[in-house]
Amino acid sequence: MMVFGLLKERRRRRLQARPYPKEWLDAIRRNVRFFSRLSTSDQAELLGHIQVFLAEKRFEGCGDLELTDDIRVTIAAQACLLLLHRKTDYFPRLLTILIYPSQYVAEEKRQIHEHVWEEGKTVRLGETGRQLGAVVFAWDAVKSGATDSADGKNVVIHEFAHQLDFENYATDGAPSLATREQQLSWREVMKAEFASLRIAGETGIPTLLDTYGATDPAEFFAVATEAFFMRPCALRARHPKLYAELRNYFQQDPVAYSAERIRQS
Ligand SMILES: [Zn+2]
Incomplete structure (x- = not known):
C-alpha cells in the first residue's frame, strides 16, 4: 500500500x-x-x-x-x-x-x-x-x-x-474535510443553507442557487460548487457563510479570477 x-x-x-x-x-x-x-x-x-x-x-x-x-x-x-x-x-x-x-x-x-x-x-x-x-x-x-x-x-x-x-465513500454532500472542527462547521452551514433553499424552492422565492440543489445534500454540494466557481461574487455577497466553507475546502478564492468581477469593474 x-x-x-x-x-x-x-x-x-x-x-x-x-x-x-x-x-x-x-x-x-x-x-x-x-x-x-x-x-x-x-x-x-x-x-x-x-x-x-x-x-x-x-x-x-x-x-x-x-x-x-x-x-x-x-x-x-x-x-x-x-x-x-x-x-x-x-x-x-x-x-x-x-x-x-x-x-x-x-x-x-x-x-x-x-x-x-x-x-x-x-x-x-x-x-x-x-x-x-x-x-x-x-x-x-x-x-x-x-x-x-x-x-x-x-x-x-x-x-x-x-x-x-x-472520495470518502459516502454520497452525503460532504467531501473529505481535514479537521473535526471543519466538519462541524461544514455540517452546520450546509444544513442551514440547504433548508433555506428547500423553502425557497417550495415557495417560489428567486434564488441564486439552482433549486435543483434542494433535491438532497449531495445535489446541494454540487450546485453550490457550480455557483462557487461560476458566480463567486454573487455567492459571496448573498451566502457569505456558504462561500467561506467552500473557500476553506477548495483552498481557492474564485472571486479573484471571476468573469463577474471583470464584468462589474
Ligand atoms: Zn448532480
Whole structure:
C-alpha cells in the first residue's frame, strides 16, 4: 500500500512535469475562458494536473462523437480546477468519461440523479454515479459551461463535485474535510443553507442557487460548487457563510479570477 502510494506519487510527478503539447494549450485558451484569468502559478499547476488526469482517465466518444484532444483537454481543464491548491488523488472513484455530441436520451429505470424524467426516457446533459465509475457528458453542455455562460451552469464542475463527494465513500454532500472542527462547521452551514433553499424552492422565492440543489445534500454540494466557481461574487455577497466553507475546502478564492468581477469593474 505504502509502496504503491509512493510509486503512484512518483509517476504523477513525472506526468506533471512532462512538456505540454502546444495544441492542448491552444485548445484550452480557445475553449476554457477562466484559464487566462488564473495566476501564472495556478495555470502551471492546472496544466500539471491535466497531464495526470489525461493519462489516468479513459475517454469514450458515444453516439457518433469523434473524440478529439480538444474535447479531452476542455473537460480535463474544468475538472482539474477543482483540484488546485489541495493534496489530491485525482477523483479516484472515476475511471471513464463518456461523451455524447449533445443532449442524449437515456433509457434506464433507475435514476442515478440529475434532471427530471418520466417513465424511463430522459434527456440529460450529464450525470455521474458512485457505482458507475463513469461520468457522462453532452459535449455541447461542456462547451457552454467552459465559456462562462451567463446562466452560471457548468456541468463538468457539477459532476466532478459529486466525484469529490464520493472520495470518502459516502454520497452525503460532504467531501473529505481535514479537521473535526471543519466538519462541524461544514455540517452546520450546509444544513442551514440547504433548508433555506428547500423553502425557497417550495415557495417560489428567486434564488441564486439552482433549486435543483434542494433535491438532497449531495445535489446541494454540487450546485453550490457550480455557483462557487461560476458566480463567486454573487455567492459571496448573498451566502457569505456558504462561500467561506467552500473557500476553506477548495483552498481557492474564485472571486479573484471571476468573469463577474471583470464584468462589474
Ligand atoms: Zn448532480
